[in-house]
Amino acid sequence: MSLFYAFLAIIRRDLLLAVRRRSEIANPLLFFVLVITLFPLGIGAQPHLLQAIAPGIIWVSALLAAMLSLDSLFRSDFDDGSLEQILLSPYPSSILVLGKIIAHWLVTGLPLLIVAPLLAVFLGMPMQSMGVLLITLLLGTPVLSLIGAIGVALTVGLRRGGMILSLLVLPLYVPVLIFAGNAVEMAGSGLPVDAQINILISILCLSLVLAPWPTAAALKMSVN
Amino acid sequence: MHNNSTSRLQVTDLSCVRDDRVLFEELCFELYSGQVLLLEGENGSGKTSLLRILCGFREPDAGQVLWCGNAINDSQYYEDMAYVGHLNGVKKELTALENLKVSLALGKAGQYSIAQALAKVQLADFDDALVQTLSAGQQRRLSLARLLITHNSLWILDEPFTSLDIKGITLIESLMTEHCNKGGMIVLTSHHDIALPSVDVQRILLS
Numbered sequence: 058m059s060l061f062y063a064f065l066a067i068i069r070r071d072l073l074l075a076v077r078r079r080s081e082i083a084n085p086l087l088f089f090v091l092v093i094t095l096f097p098l099g100i101g102a103q104p105h106l107l108q109a110i111a112p113g114i115i116w117v118s119a120l121l122a123a124m125l126s127l128d129s130l131f132r133s134d135f136d137d138g139s140l141e142q143i144l145l146s147p148y149p150s151s152i153l154v155l156g157k158i159i160a161h162w163l164v165t166g167l168p169l170l171i172v173a174p175l176l177a178v179f180l181g182m183p184m185q186s187m188g189v190l191l192i193t194l195l196l197g198t199p200v201l202s203l204i205g206a207i208g209v210a211l212t213v214g215l216r217r218g219g220m221i222l223s224l225l226v227l228p229l230y231v232p233v234l235i236f237a238g239n240a241v242e243m244a245g246s247g248l249p250v251d252a253q254i255n256i257l258i259s260i261l262c263l264s265l266v267l268a269p270w271p272t273a274a275a276l277k278m279s280v281n
Numbered sequence: 282m283h284n285n286s287t288s289r290l291q292v293t294d295l296s297c298v299r300d301d302r303v304l305f306e307e308l309c310f311e312l313y314s315g316q317v318l319l320l321e322g323e324n325g326s327g328k329t330s331l332l333r334i335l336c337g338f339r340e341p342d343a344g345q346v347l348w349c350g351n352a353i354n355d356s357q358y359y360e361d362m363a364y365v366g367h368l369n370g371v372k373k374e375l376t377a378l379e380n381l382k383v384s385l386a387l388g389k390a391g392q393y394s395i396a397q398a399l400a401k402v403q404l405a406d407f408d409d410a411l412v413q414t415l416s417a418g419q420q421r422r423l424s425l426a427r428l429l430i431t432h433n434s435l436w437i438l439d440e441p442f443t444s445l446d447i448k449g450i451t452l453i454e455s456l457m458t459e460h461c462n463k464g465g466m467i468v469l470t471s472h473h474d475i476a477l478p479s480v481d482v483q484r485i486l487l488s
Contacts (some may be wrong), residue, residue: 059389066386070375077374138368142427145336146387147360153387281339 063148064156071160074133085126086168092118093176104181111180112190112241119169119194120230123201124223126165130157130206131213131276141280144273151269154276158206158269166198182245189244189254193237196257203268204229210275233260288349288361288434289313290335290466295344297330304330305487308344314434314464317457317480319471322487328470329367331487332439335468336364348435360389363433365441369424373413377404377423380412381430388431398429403452417444425453428460436460438469 075081096114100107134140134157143157144150173194174187182190208226212218240253290312297304304327312318320328333339335346337353348358371380381395399405402422404415412420421444428436436457442450454476457467461480469475475482 063386066383070372070379070383073379074372074374133372136368137372138366138370139372141336141338141364141366141368142370142384143387144338145359145362145364147356147389148387277338281333 060148060152063146064152067143067153067156068160068163071157072163075160075164081126081129082164082168085122085165086172088125089118089122089169090172090176092121093180097180108181108183111177111182112186112238112245114180115173115177115182115190116193116197116234116238116241119173119198120201120234122169123166123198123205124226124230126161127202127205127209127222127226128219129165130161130202130209132209135213135279140276144277144280150273150276154206154210154273155265155269158202158272161206162199162202166202169198170194182241185247186241186244189250190241192254193240193257196254196261197233197237200233200257200261200264201230203264206272207268207275210272210279212279213276214279214281233257236260288464288466290435290468291347291350292335293344293347295331295334295346296342297327297334297339298342299327299330306343308485310483310485312466312468312483314466315461315481316466317461317475317477317482318466318468319475319482319484320469320487321484326487328487329439332364332366332437332468332470335437336362361433362435362437363388363428363431364437364439365424365428366439367443369420370427371412371420371424374411376409376411377415378408380423381426384427385430388433391430391432393429395430398426401429401456402426418446418449421445422449422452425456429456434465436465436467436469438467440470440472442471442473 093114097107131140134143143153146153170191173190177187177190205226208222211225212222215221236253236256240250243250292308292310295308296306310318320331322328330339334341346353348361351357377399378395381398385395393401399408402425404419404422404426407415407419412423415423425441441453445453450473458477458480461467
């Protein structure tokens with residue numbers, strides 16, 4: 058029970074911190090909105106083309122926004138020594154780290170979910186694929202945070218870890234992008250998407266169970 | 282608080298090599314309840330590395346660290362120890378009270394309540410102040426308050442007196458004496474002379 062209490066305390070702390078430094082919420086969201094609104098301007102008056110590539114645009118932007126926000130996951134805790142204190146807790150670090158990842162997703166992933174329908178309408182995406190887009194984002198963005206956490210944990214000790222982080226994490230993001238983008242596209246043409254959704258669910262379950270351990274282990278290495 | 286006279290920290294044949302440079306070799310000591318171990322040595326002599334090995338952040342290159350006869354990667358050790366390092370480990374955007382609440386949630390409740398601990402480190406009036414508005418010395422005292430609110434018997438302190446004034450140093454020394462008299466033990470590094478007249482202080486000079 059006290060483990061659960063510690064888990065909640067970490068989530069609560071990170072949400073409170075996010076509220077106090079608002080840019081952390083605003084940055085990825087602003088990036089997401091900006092990239093998507095630039096596409097129609099770049100492509101010009103070709104609504105059909107835009108409609109056809111809308112799922113891809115939204116998902117690629119979400120993926121890049123998630124990557125952009127990753128560095129803030131452990132950076133400030135690493136810099137001020139809070140990370141050491143979390144790792145020294147008698148509770149399993151992987152659970153506490155999972156708390157941090159969940160809080161990070163609530164701050165950076167969930168807002169994307171809220172603005173996505175608006176942007177989808179803006180790109181002229183068919184209404185019938187809206188539900189599927191939301192489901193794929195709901196299932197996919199937590200995976201981006203979970204997998205990304207492993208990469209950040211490995212690179213947080215390096216001063217210029219940004220490039221290595223992208224190289225580490227992007228290949229692991231590709232399956233999510235493929236299945237999610239494909240599901241939204243299929244839904245647009247009225248085809249069943251159960252298979253893709255099931256695969257996304259299983260990726261989410263797998264990463265929820267498997268990602269916190271390597272993350273905690275990598276953090277221990279990084280504070281060394 | 283552990284008032285268990287059997288609790289002991291045992292270090293045998295410990296070595297630490299950093300970038301092909303041997304910091305220390307075959308270091309052995311034992312620490313029992315009520316004792317203080319003061320690590321002395323020049324900058325770069327491996328004091329902090331030793332503390333980080335004792336915390337389990339760093340693997341020793343040889344030798345072992347035992348807590349009550351068990352290896353330290355066992356969670357009982359993390360229930361019994363508390364560490365205050367170079368970095369304070371407090372969040373600047375949170376208030377003193379919020380910081381201590383998180384620390385309390387991450388450990389087991391100790392001897393003092395948060396309000397009592399804040400009073401002890403003379404920050405009682407600052408519980409609602411954001412940490413970034415506190416001075417460096419006050420932030421240091423806040424991070425030391427963490428030692429009082431959680432259950433622990435071994436304190437590992439890396440330069441605890443940094444940025445404290447003379448009054449602050451006396452205050453922390455009295456807290457350390459109190460902790461040892463209750464059966465706790467302390468490993469610390471310090472460039473200041475420490476005045477702990479009623480406590481058994483061992484010294485190790487790393488060079």
